[in-house]
Amino acid sequence: MSKLITSPSNPFIKRINSLHEKKFRVREGLFLAEGMRVVTEAVEAGVAPAYLIHGPDMGDHPVLKRLAEATEAAGGEVIETSADVLRKLSRKDNPQSVLGVFTEIGKSLADLDRNTSYVWIVCESLKDPGNLGTILRTADAVGAGGVILIDNSCDPYSVEAVRASMGALFTVPLVQAKWEEFQPWLRSGPGFLVGASLNTEHDYQAIDYPAPTFLFMGNEQSGLPEPYEQECDALVKIPMRGKADSLNVAIATAVIVYEVLNQTRRK
Known part of the structure; x- marks a missing residue:
């Protein structure tokens, strides 16, 4: 009542x-x-x-x-x-x-089983709650294992982020961690870390994505810090044919993660 x-x-x-x-x-x-x-x-x-x-x-x-x-x-x-x-x-x-x-429903790295999914999305210092909500929706759409927020990312529990996720906040495991926690956890088991970067010539469709792949997306303005790029197993970029030099981070995430999905489907 x-x-x-x-x-x-x-x-x-x-x-x-x-x-x-x-x-x-x-x-x-x-x-x-x-x-x-x-x-x-x-x-x-x-x-x-x-x-x-x-x-x-x-x-x-x-x-x-x-x-x-x-x-x-x-x-x-x-x-x-x-x-x-x-x-x-x-x-x-x-x-x-x-x-x-x-x-609040967030998990810790220790709660995650990396073998439950072929792909995970990792975001570093993501600032825009709308982008985070969209990334959560994309993670749900492709069946990602979860979204891991590294360092000083925006609050996933803000009204704006929750609204933008359209319910995906409740269906996609979410972890907030520092790089010093994430890096040793990642290397303690299987995991292929792929960073999205402008500092490479590797097309995002030109590499193989083994399971589990951890797609590493950087800050909206500055991208991934160089020390983090150096820790990646591969760097990839999306070709840009117009005057813009990059895509919105949520759109770029969707483009690359669907390539991971399509490679997995073909296999």
């Missing part, structure tokens, strides 16, 4: 609203996911919200009923609120009618 909270000044509403800021997400260990579709994908992936917040007149919606049952079965709480409060929580004039509050 839903608990009714309609006051914007309610302490619970203020607490949830604070999750738009990283320091409060870190303190609470919680993050926001907007929309019935995204929350449904989370529940179908076995991740139920700690709080399921919905607008008025939604009580009889069949999908919401299933989400509420899953939330309560996992020990979560269902909250009904007003349209005004939903606008406050979403910070949009036309908010979604459903909002989920989830516990």
Whole structure:
């Protein structure tokens, strides 16, 4: 049964609203996911919200009923609120009618089994949450083992990153680690590290990608640092026939990782 909270000044509403800021997400260990579709994908992936917040007149919606049952079965709480409060929580004039509050779901390197997939995506100092969300969607699409964020990448639990992932945050294992942790972990078992770089003549389609391949993508502006490139087993680049010298990092990731997929399919 839903608990009714309609006051914007309610302490619970203020607490949830604070999750738009990283320091409060870190303190609470919680993050926001907007929309019935995204929350449904989370529940179908076995991740139920700690709080399921919905607008008025939604009580009889069949999908919401299933989400509420899953939330309560996992020990979560269902909250009904007003349209005004939903606008406050979403910070949009036309908010979604459903909002989920989830516990952070990141894994550690020790949790990963590199042999469960032919390809993994590694990102270094990725700054744009939209790019991260798109990369997570791409990882889901190709069946990647997971996404590993190296060094000072953007917060994967920001509202922008969660929204851009379109639910992939809940289906793709995600790890945040320092290079000093990742490099020895990678070399402790099988793994072919391929860096995307302008400092090579190797076309991305001209090399073989053995399983498991770890596709290493650099920062949007500066690319991979030279010491990291030197640790790669191969460097590849995408040919550019126009005036631009590079692609958006999320698009470049998709182009290369689909080549890895296509080679695996042909084998």
